[in-house]
Amino acid sequence: MKSSRLVSILLLLQSRGRLTAAQLAEELEVSVRTVYRDVEALHAAGVPLYGDAGHAGGYQLLDGWRTRLTGLTTGEAEALFLSAVPGAAAELGLGSLLTAAQHKVEAALPPELRVHSARIKSRFHLDAHGWYADADEVPYLTEVAHAVWNRRVLRVRYRRWKEPMEVERRLEPYGLVLKAGRWYVVSGPRPVTYRVDQIIELADASEEFEAPDDFDLVAYWRRYQEDFHDRLYSGTALVRLTDAGAARLTGRQAAALADNGRPDGEGWTLAELPVESADFAVGEFLRFGSDVEVLGPASLRDRLADVVRALADRYGLPLTRPAP
Known part of the structure; x- marks a missing residue:
């Protein structure tokens, strides 16, 4: 120690x-x-x-004195090489610099730790992008990163989801965040989060800014995610699930099931689950097929029933099985 x-x-x-x-x-x-x-x-x-x-x-x-990194433990060396994200570094234009830095660290390591670093790189690979979507094109990522590093104000034309769809914004870029393969820039002075791939045009405002000394990017992002999920899951639904349905729940719904789920006496589990908008909840519960039954609210149950009736009519199927 x-x-x-x-x-x-x-x-x-x-x-x-x-x-x-x-x-x-x-x-x-x-x-x-x-x-x-x-x-x-x-x-x-x-x-x-x-x-x-x-x-x-x-x-x-003493000026000019440097130490070699021979004090690294095996675990520290492994963590160092596991922490590198080559894809993100390449997107930021830093891929070659990251490689050069790794080579310098490897050269400074004693032989036994070099073996561990090589083993890490051969056995672990981080791919931050999702399966079901192509990687976003982020044409202005390098410029945004440069502005973050040099504390430069940017003027951008930005595409958003509501009217007016395109807006002009003045950004004081405090920091960049890579989340699930998507880049976000946190901008001051009142911290606001923007998707970098939605920047349509960008210009350097030829102006510098000072970020607050107490601004903590990691703490801000943690609060931002918590607030996002609180806004996202604005409602609840009372459902009953088969064991297979319960096993398919993830995230906050799985946590809610663990917190308030209870047997209904018929082999199902009753639970009150957080849900997003009614439109999203309908699609979400339809994916569970016969492994879930929505008991409330009545408006959500009625909407699901309307969709099921429409599907039965579309495929020419009776809503009830004929008597044997």
Whole structure:
């Protein structure tokens, strides 16, 4: 544990320059006293590390001194190579840079860890795109990424789902998110999320912006997803399901089944499930065939009955089986 922490101190100082004991302690989640002891251990090991007192002080490595990444554990090396997303990097125009960086890391690894990194790349592959849709064309992704990195304002013409379909927008791009093969840009000053593939035209506004110091892209995206699902599942339906139907539920509906599902005494399971709009719910429950029966609300049950009657009429089938 201590050896891993010493390597972390070296890498932090190597990548960020001067850091105080308090800053190192916060990063490593240890006490300042522990940092002092670790720095002494690094001194004893001959690392050219020095510290300055005072308000602007801190610890710093001697200019030009670099450490090789021999302190990586097997698990850390595996996680490092598993975390790479080559498809996303290529879309951002960074594919060759990612490859070069991996080669440099591999060269710095001891032989036994090089074997593990090669094994990871040969056995795990991440394909972020879905099965049933072609990858979106995102012609302005590189420009948006450049604006995110350089804090440049963009003026775009954007296609949305409601009237007016095409709108002009001024974006302060705080960050990019890749979700299920689709790129989103989070724009300030009041964070709003846009699909990058829906940008029709784009121009650099020749203007810089400053993102808030406390803006956390990961935290924002987590809240955004929660709010999205809360808005999406705005209603509920009381249903009963066969075992096969219950096994087909996923996501929030599966969670709701686990939370409130109960046997109905006839071999079925009763549950109140979250649903989207009535139109979507009709199509969703029809997919379950005879493995689900909607009991309420009455309006949803009636709409399903209307669809079933129309289907029976379309195919010339009676709604009830003839008596034997």
